[in-house]
Amino acid sequence: MASKQPDALLGPESDSQRTQYPYVTGTSVVAIKYKDGILMASDMGGSYGSTLRYKSVERIKPIGKHSLLGASGEISDFQEILRYLDELILYDNMWDDGNSLGPKEVHNYLTRIMYNRRNKFNPLWNSLVLGGVKNGQKYLGTVSMIGVNFEDNHVASGFGNHLARPILRQEWHENLSFEDGVRLLEKCMLVLLYRDRSAINKFQIAKITDEGVTIHQPYSLKTNWEFSAFQNPSQGAVGTW
Template sequence: MTSVQGLVASPDADSQRTLYPYVTGTSVVGVKYKDGILLAADTGASYGSTLRYKSVERIKAIGKHSLLGASGEISDFQEILRYLDELIIYDDMWDDGNSLGPKEVHNYLNRVMYNRRNKFNPLWNSLVLGGVKNGEKYLGTVNMIGVHYEDNHVATGFGNHLARPILRDEWKEDMSFEDAVKLLEKCMLVLLYRDRSAINKMQIAKITEEGTTIYPAYSLKTFWGFSSFANPTKGAEGSW
């Protein structure tokens, strides 16, 4: 005889996965520059439509050769970091003198995101993975349904619409670190002005052949005196 318990779903059955993203971060922007890879993201996290948290770091070092930045649900990003910790520890246990490079980590993330999507249990994130190994720079992105690609510059969220045109116009392969930082700051400022979920406190991280550096967060200088900000409905009578 089948037990009643076997027929009734556990009360926790629906809480085992993210049904809807609650605490989310916005765009991540990444570029290649002369010596390596730079990633930038603000440190805000929204609780629903409320910009609730102001000091959330969304860029993390992965192993010896990679940096990972994430948009989307913060708890799912933490789950991805747990997967990657296990992957890196398992790789280190072989003690064979080799270590996973950014291309391998990106391929792993592609499979994870696509696999979870196929189970109708996606991780609600868009990821940017950059790194340097054996002098070769690598930069790629993957979203929550497994769509992925490599490029010289990538962005997630609104950044894919607002920052990429700036990057296409101004990015150069031999950019210095200082010029690349200025370009990223310009992109983040444009996003700040146009994305209600963005804040002016941002963080930059770099990775080169020598290693990884995640810089302390700092604030961008803003200007809100534009006439379009002062009177946003001019010429659009009847709108909000």
């Protein structure tokens, strides 16, 4: 007869459910300040492990009147964050005092959420990019899954930190027009498409200005896979790969 497992080993949270490991994930988000506001770009892929399972996942969402949020990482955790923000915006609107949360306040709130969940050993598996405009002031910041955060003129999550930021450091300037900003983001997303196996050729670009948020319809970029480095990627490489 099998012995009964002691209840003390199970504990009061034995039936709790949480994300122990990211399953369906999205890759890089890239955002920049431009002359009139903020531009943000991401692809629409959702990877189930190493399989590109979903091709129409929107990872850029408007938050309140003044903010735009993009996310890399676990899609279900991103949905949980959006639920938190919906409650925050609703609670703020209930005050009915004529004020509304700006991007800096939303960014600070997200840093507290991510750091709090990290301290409970129950993190939200996302890297977030938060941009917005309020009263003519542009704001752009990022926060990691453990609460590390900063502001900058251009930010990126995922592989964008390694592949897109060097391009932005060379080519970004504060007087970028909308058209030049879009071209710069497209260049970054094209590099990520070539070098990041989790990226797909279906992108969304969103902008936010004092007039509000515009999230453009998805589209694809023209690609060229005839580069010699793609034909023989191991040629001249150090090691056995």
